[in-house]
Structure formats: C-alpha cells, structure tokens
Amino acid sequence: MSIYAVNRMCHQLMHDKNWRWAMQTDPERAVSSLDLTGEERDAILSGDVGALFLMGANAFLLGYLTRFNVLGLTLPVYNERMRAVLGKPART
Amino acid sequence: MSIYAVNRMCHQLMHDKNWRWAMQTDPERAVSSLDLTGEERDAILSGDVGALFLMGANAFLLGYLTRFNVLGLTLPVYNERMRAVLGKPART
C-alpha cells in the first residue's frame, strides 16, 4: 500500500517542521527520499491533488499541501483541482 | 504516571540495541537520562524488580531485565525477588 507513503508525506508536513521546510524549498529533492511509485511521485511534484485523492490519499491530509503552500498549491489551485474529481471513481 | 518511564525503559531493552548495550555496560549513567522518581531510579539500579512490580511496572516487560542480564539480574535472582512479592498489595 504505497499510498501510505503519500499520506505520511502530508502528515509530516504538519508534524515535522524540517520536512515542511524541505518540501517548501526543494520538493523534488525531498520527494526523492520517499518510497513512492513513479505515478505517485509525478502526481505529487505536479501538485495533482485530484489524482492523489483518486489513488486513495486522504483529503484531510492532502489539505496540508495547500495550508503550507507546498508545490504551488494556493487555495484556488488546490480547490479547483480537488473539486474537479468529484464523482470520479477512486481506486480501492 | 512516571511508572510509564520504567516500562518504556524495559521495552527499549528489546527494541533499541543501543539502549540495551548502555544498560548492560553502564546502567547508572543510562538511567540518569530517564524521567524517573528517586524511588524508581533506586529500585532499578538495585535490581529490585519486586518493588518495581508493586509500583505498577509490567511483569512481562520487567522480564527483559533478566533476559538481557541487566543489573545483575540472573534468572535465579530475578525469580526469587519477583516471587517474594506474591500477594503483596500493588499500588494502583
């Protein structure tokens, strides 16, 4: 269940200030340390929160990406991308 | 609930090999890093597992002290000290 690593990455944005700083300043380098699939890594680095949600990531935790302004995810951008996947089938 | 720190000390004997080594080689120094009451520290350093049990420490975890030969607690010594408190009132 490698989506676990996506969720944990978001979780640590809140609870590890070093990690938050790393993701805010050099996300490509930070993400390279994680155990992710290529699809997950690409979705993270492109800020594609809708795709991450459909892969099974937790919305509450994904919200930390915009709360801490990671990956260019201003609130309008995050909001639009997340609302765009409404009703689309999620992987289980 | 500072007996929490006593239990955790025992728990880490199993799961942290550095801690196990520290307790096997210089227990006085190792224990000084813990958040213990004076009574707890004295009971640990004197290997008084019966007293620790009556203070609320978990027997299964205390058993790691003899399993890893910490504080001179050979099995006969541990066994005798623990059996001696049978039926004595424990703190709640």
Added chain:
Amino acid sequence: MALIAGGIGVPHTPYFPKFAADQGPDGEINRYFGMARAALETQAPDVIILIDTDHFNTFYFDCFPTFGVGIDDTFLGPVDDVALMPPRDFISDRALAAHLFRGLVHEGFDAAHVTHYQVGHSIGVPLYFLTPGYDVPVIPIFLNGHLPPMPSSKRSLAFGEALGAAIRAWEQDIRVTVIGTGSFSLDVAGPLMDPGENFGVPDLEWAKRVTALMRSGDVGTLCDEATEPRMLAAGNVGGEVLNWIAMLGAVGPGQADWIELQEIRGHAFAAWIGDQA
C-alpha cells in the same frame, strides 16, 4: 456518586481562535461560544469528558481505534499549529479515566487504552473557548467519526450510554459535563469543498435536520437517519455527528436546552441539562 451535570455540543474549527480574535468580542464566534461557556459555567463541572474525533494528531493509520479513552495525568496539545493557541499541558484525571475504560470494556465496548498522548485542534479549540483558564480536568474520549468504517449511530449511542453509566458509577461526589464536538455537514479539503474555500457544507439540509431532531430530543429518529452513507454524503467529517450522539447517550435523552445552527459551517452550538442533584 458522580453526577452528569449536563451536556454541551460545540464545533472545533481550527481557525476559530484567530477568526474570533479578528471578529472581536461581539462577533458571531464569540457569541455562540459565549453561550456554550455560560452553560458550562452553570453546570460547574469538576471534570469534563470530551468526546471527539482525532484528525491524525493523536493517532495515525498505523493504529487507529474506533473508540479510545485517554488515560493519563496530563496531555499536550494542540499539536497541529492552531493560530493563537500554542501547545500546552492540559490537566486530566487518570483515576477516573481508568475507571471509565474498565467500565466500557466490561460492558462490551472494545475501546483502546490510550496514554502518553497528544491531541489536536479537535480537543484544543473547544477548551480554548469554554475553559480559557484551563482549570478543569479533561478526559478525552476518542471516536472515529472520520475514517470509514465508522461506528454506527446506534453503536455510538450505546457507547455513550455505557459511558454515562460508568461516569455515574464513579464513587466520588463530583459533577461531570460531557461535551461532544464536531460538525454535522462539513467537507475538509475534499471534492465536496465549496468553490474557492478550504471547506464545504455539502448538505445544509441534513445539518438542519440533525439540529431539529436534537432540539426535540428525538435521538431514535436521528440514529435511524444517520447512516454511514448519509453522514459521508454530508462531508468527509460528517461522521462527527457521532460525537454528539455519544454525548447524548451519556447525558440521557431529552430536548436540548438550546441549540443554534451556524449554517455557514454546517455545525451547531448547544446545551443539555443533566441529572438533578
């Protein structure tokens, strides 16, 4: 024996300390929380039992309990960057918490033992407004109202009833207030957000329905209607209504003394009168 002096229901929006400060003392947030605080002060509890849903501050997926009881002398929180509320140690009541845990497990409620724990805004924010002196011991009761599968509404009510029985079986003559905290319709950072916001209220009609059923004290109908699909359609934390239902189980059935819906957030503020001394 202990007595349940009453019940309180409030939200726990993490931005409310900041928003309330920005609005000033006469703003809506301070007005609603002021009503709840007045009710709490009338109830004059010696101990507060706070039923909440943790949002990954106490637990993580690694071990996420359906129900849990916080058992310790103190706990730290909020640890999730609540503006104007730096983390602090809250006082709790370890002996009573252990008693409640024993009572719940013995009655067949499979709660997790929780100690040496931290909490987030879902506990911190209600206390920020309700007990600003942080002088009343607080025992957190954790209920998963966020991650499906959630306990059913009937199970949550029964859990609350067993919690109430365990409180009343406590040997000390103390007054206890039970607080339930959470929203009725709220989606946080998910596809049901409102345009441009970081949250949404996907089913205001459901929030109104819940409020009406609580006002009239019809918990049976509320449990019948609060199915998991219905709660989830009301937002990804729609299950937090279960915290209120469990609180009602503990306090006992009956009409709310008062309940006020804050429509823009899909949540409410309310108070129930409890046992007569």
Added chain:
Amino acid sequence: MALIAGGIGVPHTPYFPKFAADQGPDGEINRYFGMARAALETQAPDVIILIDTDHFNTFYFDCFPTFGVGIDDTFLGPVDDVALMPPRDFISDRALAAHLFRGLVHEGFDAAHVTHYQVGHSIGVPLYFLTPGYDVPVIPIFLNGHLPPMPSSKRSLAFGEALGAAIRAWEQDIRVTVIGTGSFSLDVAGPLMDPGENFGVPDLEWAKRVTALMRSGDVGTLCDEATEPRMLAAGNVGGEVLNWIAMLGAVGPGQADWIELQEIRGHAFAAWIGDQA
C-alpha cells in the same frame, strides 16, 4: 464464497524454535507442532487468519486496542529476538483484511485499524512451525488477552462469530484456516513463576478444565467459567485463552478433532474441522 476449512490452536512460546532444534525432530515440541501442521495441510488454506495477543511488539500502552485487524500487503516479524528466527516479511491479504475490518465494525465490534505494522513471537512462532515455507498469506487479528481490562469471554466469542460471518461473506472462493494462539495457564516473569524458572503454570487444573471443555465442544460452559479473575489467577497471560475462544466463535461450536495438553507449559495443541465444501 469463502469457506472456513477448520480451526487450529497452538502456543507461541518464543523459545520453542530453539528448544525444538535442541530436542530434534522426534522431540515433544516438533511432535505436537507436527500434528498441528498436518491438520493445517489437510485444511489446505489459501489464507490464514491468526488471532493472537500482542506482547508489546505491535502496540504499546500509548494505544493498545482491545481488538485490531492487521491490514496491509506484508508485515515484518518477529521483531523480538526469537532465536533461530530472524525477522522477515510475511505476505498478507490487504483486500480481505479490509473486508473483515469493515464487517466487524459494521456488526458493532469496535476494532482498531492497524497497518504498516510489525509483529512479535506470538505471530512468528506459530508460523515458524506451521507454514515453514511462509507461502500462505496471513492476516493477524489482535485481541488483548494480556492487559486488564480484557474483553470478556462472551465478547470474544461473539467477536469470533462476527469474524467468521465476515470471512464466509467474502466473495472469493477460497479456503481459510483460523488459528488461535496462546496459553491457558501461564505467568511470564511475574510473581506466579515457578521456582527457578522464567515462567510458571499457576493453575494446571484450569488448563485441564479448558482442554476438556474444548475437547467436548462445550464453549458455553467455557465462557461461563472463563471470568477475568479466573484467567488472571491462571497467570499474567491467562487471558490468551480468549484467542482460542474467538477462534472457536469463527469456526463454529463443536468438538475438537483432537486436542493435546502440554502440561509443563500450561498450553495445548488442537484442531477443529470446519465447513464442508
């Protein structure tokens, strides 16, 4: 639909891999475990559900659940220095585990969600002897049979029944074996140890009684007699009989196919025949 091919009961003494090697293939430990392994091979499961009590390897006091379901593709163990058994990754079945968790919570069993987890000897040792090729996926079910308050015997039986119903409701045509593991009378490192040993069997008569009631399939009487004081008087892990009771709930009432008490350790080895295809 899935079918429960049978039940197995075994101990999980952490020293047994070493002791068995010392005794050789004809020793008592290999003989008893050989019988259980033969029963398992006859049952030919596609998945094993293993009900065990964690001894601080998966959980700690911080969040210790009454019941938990391990939900992941793999898990690591044993992580508690079992001689001759270095930690390894075990294969599991995440989809089935998630299904079981949903079924249990929906039936009112308040289990914890457990993922990304490690296990100790209580899961590793049974598998060392029963599936030495480690080729059958294993789903751990955690039951607190160690730290009071423990679930009651009746609650554990009902939990097992709900687990069995959830297994049989699984859509795939697979064969499942349910294993319960633990002792009937055993004190580990506590005041009830035998002189000179690191363990004790404080109530061999109780272990005999449990064995007789399981042999005759009288689970009702077993649940009546297995009160918390009785289990704790049989040693600080006397509550592990609850793992067997839950297993019997899942497999269904009935006489054991065979059951052998190993008196010196206060535990038994046994097998039950399950559903007919």
